[in-house]
Amino acid sequence: MDITDTARPLDGGAGVSAFLRSLPARPLLLGLGEARHFVGDLGELRNEIFRHLVEHEGYRSFAIESDCLRALVVDDHIATGAGSLDDVMERGFSHRFGTIPANRDLVRWMRAYNREHETKLRFYGFDGPLEYWAESPRQALTALYDLLDGPLPCTRETLDALLGPDDRWKDEATVMDPSRSIGRSPDARRLRLIADDLVALLETQAPRLNARDRERAALYARTAVGLLRYHSRMADTSPARWNHLSALRDAMMAANLRAIAEQGPALISAHNLHLQPKPSSMEFGDRRLEWWSAGAITKAHLGDAYTFLASALGRVGDDTPAADTVEGILSALPWDHALVDxxxxxxxxxxxxxxxxxxxxxIPLDPAALDTIDGILFLKHATKLDPVTPDQQAADPPQDSRPGTT
Incomplete structure (x- = not known):
């Protein structure tokens, strides 16, 4: 079989529509993976695809591998114009994704679209408030608390006292030193019980909340419980610590993805490792970590309503794939951008x-896993965004040093 028979050119997004029509069911979530973060060409192509999906396929939501709470700043901006674009890009993204020009262009376009159309676009983050360490649960817990009515499990003053200073939660030293974590302290244990009570209370009070407040309260509840669970595992001293942490992060992502699916069809942008419908793995020192990815968990829940397009890159800077690799084989295609079955x-x-x-x-494509993904978005040439600062590397770290943070 000629490999050109497996692919079509990606021309103005029309190839994506043809791909969607070839699927057994219309996906609620279309995952578009990144083989590498901070590739300008891929971000621009992603924006082109999203615009096509909005204008021709009825898509109304976009979600990115970024802090789910910070993304509320972006969603409010595209809905109402709240905040300057500079401020939104700084406060509305984690992992330095707000510095990527394509993300800025996307936010600008979504805001312009919402000014001109009655049916509004939505913007979501679906990662937890995590780097390789975790944020304080303060924002999620207090926001959930403030949306609820009595009988509450504690006073607001008690909640603030148990949370204490945020710095003690987001101590970066906990990454390699579990003894520095407060995730299993008496205060943290009590906060987990309070969070459980607040989640139960939210269910009993859901009818009195409007749709927007119900959606946000559910997000705060998922995030508070997930963060407290993650902090507890940060204090774990067992050899399985990083396996559990990586799995917990992807489970938080998957829970957010299922909530986004409830709002209608969405394009999802994240690293291939998070969106692939199979286990993720990486080398960590002399051990190999493996856990179920967010894509695999989502696929288990949504079935054919979840579709995954992996991305793959040919030449990146001076790095050219060998001819007998998947990327080398795809480089023989006659198109710069192709959508491959x-x-x-x-x-x-x-x-x-x-x-x-x-x-x-x-992260190269795994030749043995081609039959587990739905399609490949292939770019024959790609340009890395420079410079890659240490902070950017925290969002996309070496595979042998900072697990679970792609």
Whole structure:
């Protein structure tokens, strides 16, 4: 089989519509993976695809691998114009994703669209408030508390006292030193009980809340419980600590994705490792970590309503794939940007080798996993955004040093 029979050019997003029509069901979530963060061409192509989905396929939501609470700043901005664009890009994103020009262009376009159309677009983050350490649960817990009515499980003053200074929660030293974590302290244990009571109270009071407040209260509840659970695991001294932390992060992502699916079809942007419908893994020192990805968990819940497009890059800077790798084979396609049927490709190519990239931030396609994904968005040439600062690397770290943070 000629590999051109497995692909189509991605021309103005029309190829995406043809791809959607080939699926067994219309997806509620279309996951568009990144083989590497901070690739300008991929962000621009993603924006083009989203505009096409909005204008031709009825999509109204966009979600990104960024702090779910910070993203509320962006959602409010595109809905009402609240805040300056500079402020929104600084406060509304985690992992330095607000510095990416394509993300700025997307927010600007979504705000302009909402000014001109009655049916509004929504913007979501679906990551937890996490880097490789975790934020304080203060914002989520207090916001949930303030939306509820009595009988509350404690006073607001007690809640503030138990939370204490935020710095003691987000101590970056806890990454490698569990003894620095307060996640299993008496205050943290009591906060987990209070959070459980608040979640139960939210269910009893849901009818009195309007739709917007119910949606946000549910987000605060998921985030508060998830953060407290994550902090508790940060204090774990067992060898399975990082496996559990990585799994908890993706489980938080998956819970947010299911909530986003309830709002209608959405385009989801995140690293391939998070969106792939199979376990994620990475090397960590002399151990190999493996856990179920957010995509795998979401697929288990949504079935055909979740579709995953992995991205793959040909030449990135001076890093060119060998001819017998999947990326090398796809580089022979006649188009700069192509949409590839991954399962047909798996039948068309004979025992491709695994690409070894000199760019630590690029995660090559796994030749053995082609038949587990729905499609591949292939860019023959790609440009990294420079400079990659240490803070940016925290969002996309070396695979052997900071697990669970792609």
């Amino acid at each position: 991954a399962r047909h490709l798996a039948k068309a190519v004979t025992e491709p080798t695994q690409r070894v990239s000199r760019d630590f931030a690029y």
